[in-house]
Amino acid sequence: MKLYYITLNTSEEASRISKALLEQQLAVCTNWFPITCAYRWEGKIIEEPEIVLIVKTQAGYREAIEQVIRQHINYTNLIAELYSESVNEGFLNWLNTEVPIKTLMRDSVGI
Structure with a gap:
């Protein structure tokens, strides 16, 4: 699971961005x-x-999330990716049902 801490100017921006992220199953x-x-x-x-x-x-999903944000604002803001060390099982089950797990591609060196 990832958390993103994003700063914006208005609640309306947050609402529009949130709805877009939820509709696109990015959150x-x-x-x-x-x-x-x-x-x-x-x-x-x-x-x-x-x-x-x-x-x-x-x-x-960082790149896709940033793309949605840029569709709604045109100023410099903070988009910080936070790591969660532990999350309750019920929430993770909901997350895994609603947002597909991305398969990470490995490069030719195997990293």
Whole structure:
């Protein structure tokens, strides 16, 4: 299982992206919530609202997820892949039913 932590500007963006990911079976579940973001920009400290979208999915879907996001926003945002060490069996069963497990291709060296 993979989790993606994605920052966005609005709840509407998170909703549209979530629906697209779910419709395309690129995610089993998404969550979004407001946070406050503080960062340095051009020598100043900026503080502003932001939305975090968490996407729960299988390994191997990062490129497809990023493609969906780019269809909905045109600004630079964070897309961070998080590893989950342990997930309850019931959730994994649901994930495996809803989002196909991608088969990883090996190169000619066998890596």
